[in-house]
Amino acid sequence: MNAFRPLHLVPGFVLLLAIVSTVGCEQLQPVRDTIDPMVEKVEPVSEKVEPVQEKVKPILDQVPDTTDTRTTQPRIPVTREEMAAAIKQALAQGVDDSIYLLGSLQGFYLSKQYRIPIPEQLSTPARQLRNIGQQDRVDDFEERLNRAAQQAVKQAGDIFDRAIAQMTIGDALQILQGADNAATVYFRQRTEASLQRRFASIISRATDKTGLIRSFKDFNAAIKQLDTADEYLLDIDQYVLDHALDALFDRIAVEERLIRADPLKRTTALMKKVFGYFAS
Numbered sequence: 233m234n235a236f237r238p239l240h241l242v243p244g245f246v247l248l249l250a251i252v253s254t255v256g257c258e259q260l261q262p263v264r265d266t267i268d269p270m271v272e273k274v275e276p277v278s279e280k281v282e283p284v285q286e287k288v289k290p291i292l293d294q295v296p297d298t299t300d301t302r303t304t305q306p307r308i309p310v311t312r313e314e315m316a317a318a319i320k321q322a323l324a325q326g327v328d329d330s331i332y333l334l335g336s337l338q339g340f341y342l343s344k345q346y347r348i349p350i351p352e353q354l355s356t357p358a359r360q361l362r363n364i365g366q367q368d369r370v371d372d373f374e375e376r377l378n379r380a381a382q383q384a385v386k387q388a389g390d391i392f393d394r395a396i397a398q399m400t401i402g403d404a405l406q407i408l409q410g411a412d413n414a415a416t417v418y419f420r421q422r423t424e425a426s427l428q429r430r431f432a433s434i435i436s437r438a439t440d441k442t443g444l445i446r447s448f449k450d451f452n453a454a455i456k457q458l459d460t461a462d463e464y465l466l467d468i469d470q471y472v473l474d475h476a477l478d479a480l481f482d483r484i485a486v487e488e489r490l491i492r493a494d495p496l497k498r499t500t501a502l503m504k505k506v507f508g509y510f511a512s
Contacts, residue, residue, distance in 0.1 A: 316404035318506035326487035327392040335386040341378035346479040348377045373451045376444040381476040383438035395423045416485040435473045
């Protein structure tokens with residue numbers, strides 16, 4: 233670094249000269265006559281710095297504070313019993329939410345995902361009926377298919393409640409630590425056969441209640457009037473039952489994934505504690 237700095241950049245030297253000038257030494261008058269004009273030209277440092285500060289401050293204010301003031305919270309331990317109880321609560325909530333959705337008009341008939349279509353073996357005659365102006369009969373049959381499933385799902389809650397109550401702690405722990413659809417897989421493996429038996433009677437009553445059987449008979453009668461019509465044998469109750477169960481298990485799987493991933497879906501303190509423990 234250059235040791236020889238211009239005089240106007242050395243505040244200490246300027247101050248010294250100012251002090252000496254007050255002494256009144258006539259011997260230094262020629263020096264004062266030379267230095268004074270230079271001193272008058274020196275601008276205060278603050279006058280140069282302040283404009284720079286005014287320009288820099290808004291930029292500094294926009295820089296985020298990266299200081300991490302958070303403290304690490306210890307994980308609150310959970311017991312096996314709490315884990316089992318939390319997964320049962322989650323299952324009950326998932327089932328209730330699924331039944332509520334599918335048990336509404338939007339659940340099947342107005343749903344793009346779960347709407348039950350005309351059975352494949354009836355698709356050709358259905359298209360032919362539409363072509364000859366009998367689309368109302370086809371639409372009525374399809375709507376009643378979906379309404380029968382809707383009515384059946386509404387009555388499925390107690391079946392799942394019993395299945396949840398019979399779940400062991402070991403079962404619950406495997407589900408909690410398993411894949412994001414582990415509970416749904418467990419449900420289907422352990423309860424589908426009994427659910428089908430119980431659903432059969434529910435579906436049968438639902439198809440009667442919604443007029444589906446009458447609509448299906450009318451639909452078949454219209455098919456027989458077609459010159460190219462064949463004999464169509466279809467267990468309409470089983471068709472509705474299969475679609476209703478598929479939709480219900482699929483929706484339960486969706487709810488299960490939401491509860492595992494979204495803290496806002498955990499509606500009880502115990503669910504928040506247990507699922508939060510495994511998520512941390």
